[in-house]
Amino acid sequence: MINPAELHVLRTALERLEEGFADLPRFTPEFDVDVVTDVLQQVSVRMQDNYPYYHPLYAGQMLKPPHPVARIAYALSLWINPNNHALDGGRASSAMEKECISELGRMFGWEAPLGHLAGGGTMANLEALWIASRLHPGKRVVASEQAHYTHARLCDVLGIPFSAIRCSPTGHMDLAHLDELLDRYGSLPDEAENLLEVIRLKSRARRLGISAIDLAKGEIVLTAADQSQVDPQRLLDLLHQAGSGLRVAPDRKIYARAPRGDAAQLFAAARSLLANLGAA
16 A cells, blocks of 8 residues: 655655755754644545555545655645645746646647646536636536536535536436436537537447447548448448448448548548438
């Protein structure tokens, strides 16, 4: 459970941190070591009344301890306890936060992302819903009834209308119910409409026995499941069509050329491909 190397790394990092304040008069905070030791021993025993979230043999809970670098860095920061609410409260950590946001943004292809790190998932959801309500005032939020309960609760806190979308017994979103809500409350923003179209495509693909549909290197890539419903004759006919640009790989992947146009053209090409393979 405890890797002694973590404590060594933390100690050496703390020593390096202290070097940056060597010009100040010597000051070491005092505390009652015996009392604190006794309290922490009691806490350690009480904490044994937990499931072993950290252990690889325990897979019954989403809770997992953070990566060693995360907990070491967090412990290191507590000797300064900066606060990124303003630059004077956390000069170094505010700069590192901006660097982190830039790197996260680059993962999604954004050149100049703007944002900050939230203290947890609930606060991130709260801020995202608040921003959405300002960008699209009066709009309703819809989410799967299987979505985390904070979506509905936070919409109530923020005064945003909310509707839950029914799900099938297997947990899949009922797209017919979603279409009913859209007819009742109006259209979606373009970004949400694109996401919904991806969900529709995946639903059609799943009924056909296609486990994944992706876009890679200018091609639409379908991955057939073990029990695929793809009609072999339809597939052969498509392969023999001149200029179809279709090819099949031994790993059950089907590749088709993707159009170079906008999202609507890409979605149309994916729908056409699935239909040609027999999707309803």
